[in-house]
Structure formats: structure tokens, C-alpha cells
Amino acid sequence: MRLFQARSRISRHALPWVVACALSFASSLPASPLLDSDRPEYPPDTTELDSQARDCLRCHAMETLAYRDPETGEILDLAVDPRLLSHSVHGEMACTECHRRSYRRYPHPEQAGRETFSCVGCHEDDPEDATYQFLSIEEEYARSVHVAPGASEAEDFSCHSCHDPHVFRVSRVGKEIGQVVRDDNRVCMSCHRELTDPLDTTHAWLPKRDAHWASVRCLECHTPPSDRAERVSHQILPAEDSARDCVGCHSSDARLLNRLYHYRSQEDLARKGLIAKALFNEAYVVGMSRxxxxxxxxxxxxxxxxxxxxxxxxxxxxxxxxxxxxx
Amino acid sequence: MRSLYLYAGWVRLWHWLNALLFLILILSGASMHYAGTPWLLDFETAVTLHNTTGILLTLSWIGFVAGNLLTDNGRHYRIRFRGLLDRLFEQSRYYAFGIFQDAPHPFHVSAEMKLNTLQQLSYLGVMYLLMPLLLLSGWSFLFSVYLPETLFGVGTVWIVAMTHLTTSYLLVLFLLVHLYIITTGETVLTNLRAMVTGWHRERGEPQ
Missing domain, CATH: 1.20.5 (Single alpha-helices involved in coiled-coils or other helix-helix interfaces)
Structure with missing residues (x-):
């Protein structure tokens, strides 16, 4: 549970800001398939937000809301994007379901400042736990390259580094697969910006690199094989242990195949119906029958x-x- | 000259339709399986073509089975077990040796039995074993979401893919042998002509 406890260094909330920076940075570069903007339309539809959240957003929706941490001197972003929040998986919750109740008062009492969050704390009794298995996620996460012993930034890493609770959405069947890929890769790219450098050679060995980046999630190669069709492992692998074997994906008994084929089939059926599925079967991947x-x-x-x-x-x-x- | 009307109109129509569908399926299937090979079809075209033709092949197969149930063509597929092994041996020996020595055909077509035992067994295997496996695995590819995710601990999609692949290779093999064997009639074109006109003609006294 310890690893899942993220201290409320409010800098966690800085992720949208970092993403925005990364996006504006990327716009000056040749377009990379790993970066693509999918921001909801303006004006934001906040009707689904909890009434308390709407109250908090009167201040926290301000994009420039931030303060300087008196201890570290660090500038901490306090802005929450109401558009992203309303579409996120936590969008219907009241802020104080996670944050201290004392935040309801303004000005906020000083002792409210430091909080600890535990994803598993809420999600272990979750009826969806059977699907997502948060306890096994915790075990996998403990072995991830981001936090394993010796990881340089393990101290600052938590669930929220990738899953911003104010933004995070679960990919549901019916979501276009390219969108799933873009959304998931954007999370990785918000930190690994060096990959957008046109001179970056880390993936130079990969044939048709941009085509892969546009249609395959980073996670597919950078996690160990998993039998679960519903999600990938949370054990992110270091570069040297990641998949490099073409046949590992481009063959029938491949790790990627079952999950991808299953998802694409469900998505095909949901979007197009039985007849179109029979005629066009977009789930078939080159090499899957090899x-x-x-x-x-x-x-x-x-x-x-x-x-x-x-x-x-x-x-x-x-x-x-x-x-x-x-x- | 002996003439026998062996192939009814529907049999010939089904046969040539089946032949056309087979060729399209082999070409489009190879284009999907070996996508990226220069002389094959473009992948997207191949997928749509393969699926459409596969659906037509299913209908054509159902037509064949129904035709055999409803007309007397089905009697050619009823195995006579008496002397089966001897007839098989005779037929094989003819193809291995006799055919080079102008030996007489061990089997004579008749209105009651137009297929020799080797032919009959291979057609039975193809139409009632390989074809159902091929069609079922093809449809399972399309609707795998309705199947269990794993079967005996192995991904179902993989089992489906391997079944489809193996049966299709076996059917290509059948097609090659079939194309060659039909040239072993009285003349090279005797059997081909019979499947076009319906009439089997060979030397000998008219019946």
C-alpha cells in the first residue's frame, strides 16, 4: 500500500500543465505520431460535475492558479481543467471525497495543506476491482522501472504521475482504437519528451517507427506479456528488457494478438454491426495467422x-x- | 462411343462457382497472410474480397449439401465398405504403375457410381471434413468475441487461425492434385469436358 500512497505534493496537479507545454513544444517540431491533441470543445460542459466541484472550480479553473511552496520554494500549479475533469473517471465525485473536508472552507486552513492519497484505499472495495485487480496492479507497479530499487526518480513517482486523477479516463469498448493509442501514449510522452526529437535514435531499430507509434501503445512493448485481455501489466520495463522481437507481435500466438484482436472485434461489432463486421473485419492484423x-x-x-x-x-x-x- | 449424363446442371453450376470462389479465396487469402509480397493484392482489398467470397463459399457449400440430400447425386458419396481396401489399392497401383503401361482403368464410371474409391474418399474428406472446418474457422475469425477467450489454456484466436491456415493449405494441396488427376481420364480432356457438358464420353459400346 505504501507505494500507492502519493503525498499531496500539489505538483501532481501540474501534469495537465506539463502536457500543455509538451504539446506547444511539439507544435514547433515535425508532427510526431506520439503526440496528438484531443481536448474537449469549449465552452466546457460542467453539468455532470458535482455541485461542490463547481464551487471549487470557481477558483481552481483559473489556468494560472498556483502558489509557491514556502518549504521548497517550488511553484505549484493548482489549476484543474474543468473540461478534462468533467470527462474524467472521477468527474462526478465531490472534491472532498479525496481531498480533506477542511478544504470546503475558504481561505483553506493551513493544516489542510499536506494530504496523502491511496488509490487502492478507495479502489480495493470497488465493484470494478474484479476487472482491474488493483492489488495485482500494486504488485506489478512495485517492479516497474519507474519505482524499482535504483530508479532515480522513484521518490517523486506515484500512480498520479501517469494517471492524473483530474483527467484520467478509462478506455471503453467503442472508443476508436487510434484514439486509445494516442491517449495512452500521450501519458508517456508528457515526461519522455526526448522521443519527439527528430534526432532521437532510441527507436531507430524499429522498422516503420512512425507507423508503429501511431497505432501501437508504448505499453505493448514496454510491459511484460500478460494473459489478461482487459489490461496490460503495470510493470513498465526498462528499454533493455522491452520487446524487440518482430514475431513476438506479428504472429498468431503473439502476446499482443489476443488482446488486440478481441478489442478490435468488439469495437467493430459495436460500431458497425454484424454484416459490416463479416465483410470488412478490421480486426485482422497482418501476420496474425502466420x-x-x-x-x-x-x-x-x-x-x-x-x-x-x-x-x-x-x-x-x-x-x-x-x-x-x-x- | 459410350455416353453417360453424369453431371446435372446444378452440379456443374456449383462446381464452377466453387472453383471460381476457391481461386479468389486462395489469391486473397495469400494476400492477407503474406501481406507485403509484391505481386499480391492490396491488403484492404484482399480482406473485403476474402470475407465476401468466404460468405459466398459458405452458401455454395450449403447448396452442395442440400443438393446431395435432395437429389440422387448424394448416392455417389455413399461408401461401399465391401472390398474398400482392395479397390483403394487397385486404384493407387494404377496411378503408380498401370497408368504408365497403358493398363486398363481399374474403375469404370457408371450412372450409379461416377467416382472411383480414391476419388470418393478424398471428396468426402474435402467436402464433409475440411470444408466445414475451413468455413467454421473462417466465421470464428469474424465473430471471435462470441467464443471463449482461451481454449485448453491457449488463445482461441490462435487456434482459429491455425485451423484456418492448416485446412486452407490442405485444400490448396487438394486443388493441385485434383487439377492433375482430372487429366488421367481416357484422354487428357475427357473428364474436364464431362464437367463442362455434363456428358461423360469414352470409347466402347454404347449402353
Missing amino acids: NPTLDALSLLVIGLTLLGLTAHGVGRYLTYRRRTNRQ
Whole structure:
């Protein structure tokens, strides 16, 4: 549970700001498939927000709301984007369901300042826990490259580093797969900005790199194989342990296949219906039916059969000619 | 000259439709499986073409089964177990040796039985074993969401893919052998002509 407890260094709330920075930074570079903006329309629809949240947002919706931490001297962003909050998975909750109740008063009492949050604390009794298995997420997370012993920034890392609770949305079936990829990759890219550098060579080995980045989540290669169809592991792998084997994904018994094919099939059906699914089946991925052994063996048998048939035919012709010559 | 009307109109129509669908399916299937190989179809075209043709092949197969149930064409597929092994052996020996020595055909087509035992068994295997497996695995590809996620601890999609792949390779093999074997009639074109006109003609006394 310890690892899941994120101190309320309000800097966690800085993630949207960092994302915005990353996006504006990226706009000056050649477009990278890893970055794509998907901000909801303005004006924001806040009708789904809790009434208390609307009260808090009277101040916290201000994009420039921040304060300087008297202890560290760090500027801490206190802004919450109401558009992103209203679309997020926590959008219907009252702020004090997570934050201290004393925040309801303004000015906020000073002792309210430091808080601890525990994702598992709320989510372990969650009826959706059966689906997401927060306790196993916790175990996987403990082995992740971001927090494993020796990780340089483990101290500052928490669930909220990737899952901003004011922004986070769960990808549901029916969401366009490209959008799922863009949304998930944007989380990684909010820190790993070096990858947008056109001179970056970390992924130079990957054939059709941009095509991969546009249609595959970073997580698919940077997590260990998982049997779960509903989510990837939370154990993020270091570069040297990540998948580099093409056949690992581009073959039938591949780790990516079941999950991807299942999702795409469900999505196809949900969006287009049975007949269009039967005709266009967009779930089929190049290489998913390949099996090098079976392919080689079959082509060999077919080749030998052709050879045998040709020899048989030639034999028939030669014996036929010999017979007719004799007559 | 002996003439026998062996192939009814619907059988010939089904046969040539089936042949056309087979060719399209092999080409489009190879284009999906080996996507990126230069002389094949473009991937998106291949997927739509393969699925559409696959649906037509299913209908055509149902038509074939129904035709065999409703007309007397089905009798050609009823195995006569008496002397089965001997007939199989005779037929194989003919293809292996006799055919080179102008030996007489061990089997003579008749209105009651137009298929020799080897032919009959391979057609039965193809139409009532491989084809259902092929069609079922093809449809399972499309609607895998309705199947369990794993089967015996292995991903269902993988089992489906391997079944489809194996049966399709076997059917390509069948097609090659079939194309060759039809040239082994009295003349090279005797059997082909029979499937076009419906009439099987060979030397001998008219019946």
C-alpha cells in the first residue's frame, strides 16, 4: 500500500500543465505520431460535475492558479481543467471525497495543506476491482522501472504521475482504437519528451517507427506479456528488457494478438454491426495467422507435390510416346 | 462411343462457382497472410474480397449439401465398405504403375457410381471434413468475441487461425492434385469436358 500512497505534493496537479507545454513544444517540431491533441470543445460542459466541484472550480479553473511552496520554494500549479475533469473517471465525485473536508472552507486552513492519497484505499472495495485487480496492479507497479530499487526518480513517482486523477479516463469498448493509442501514449510522452526529437535514435531499430507509434501503445512493448485481455501489466520495463522481437507481435500466438484482436472485434461489432463486421473485419492484423513452421512445412509439401505431379505427368507423356513410336 | 449424363446442371453450376470462389479465396487469402509480397493484392482489398467470397463459399457449400440430400447425386458419396481396401489399392497401383503401361482403368464410371474409391474418399474428406472446418474457422475469425477467450489454456484466436491456415493449405494441396488427376481420364480432356457438358464420353459400346 505504501507505494500507492502519493503525498499531496500539489505538483501532481501540474501534469495537465506539463502536457500543455509538451504539446506547444511539439507544435514547433515535425508532427510526431506520439503526440496528438484531443481536448474537449469549449465552452466546457460542467453539468455532470458535482455541485461542490463547481464551487471549487470557481477558483481552481483559473489556468494560472498556483502558489509557491514556502518549504521548497517550488511553484505549484493548482489549476484543474474543468473540461478534462468533467470527462474524467472521477468527474462526478465531490472534491472532498479525496481531498480533506477542511478544504470546503475558504481561505483553506493551513493544516489542510499536506494530504496523502491511496488509490487502492478507495479502489480495493470497488465493484470494478474484479476487472482491474488493483492489488495485482500494486504488485506489478512495485517492479516497474519507474519505482524499482535504483530508479532515480522513484521518490517523486506515484500512480498520479501517469494517471492524473483530474483527467484520467478509462478506455471503453467503442472508443476508436487510434484514439486509445494516442491517449495512452500521450501519458508517456508528457515526461519522455526526448522521443519527439527528430534526432532521437532510441527507436531507430524499429522498422516503420512512425507507423508503429501511431497505432501501437508504448505499453505493448514496454510491459511484460500478460494473459489478461482487459489490461496490460503495470510493470513498465526498462528499454533493455522491452520487446524487440518482430514475431513476438506479428504472429498468431503473439502476446499482443489476443488482446488486440478481441478489442478490435468488439469495437467493430459495436460500431458497425454484424454484416459490416463479416465483410470488412478490421480486426485482422497482418501476420496474425502466420506460423513460420507451419508455413514452411506446408509450402514444402505443396512444392514436393507439384514436383511429384510434374514428374508423373512427364513419365506418362514419355511412356505414351514410346508406345506410339512402337506401333 | 459410350455416353453417360453424369453431371446435372446444378452440379456443374456449383462446381464452377466453387472453383471460381476457391481461386479468389486462395489469391486473397495469400494476400492477407503474406501481406507485403509484391505481386499480391492490396491488403484492404484482399480482406473485403476474402470475407465476401468466404460468405459466398459458405452458401455454395450449403447448396452442395442440400443438393446431395435432395437429389440422387448424394448416392455417389455413399461408401461401399465391401472390398474398400482392395479397390483403394487397385486404384493407387494404377496411378503408380498401370497408368504408365497403358493398363486398363481399374474403375469404370457408371450412372450409379461416377467416382472411383480414391476419388470418393478424398471428396468426402474435402467436402464433409475440411470444408466445414475451413468455413467454421473462417466465421470464428469474424465473430471471435462470441467464443471463449482461451481454449485448453491457449488463445482461441490462435487456434482459429491455425485451423484456418492448416485446412486452407490442405485444400490448396487438394486443388493441385485434383487439377492433375482430372487429366488421367481416357484422354487428357475427357473428364474436364464431362464437367463442362455434363456428358461423360469414352470409347466402347454404347449402353
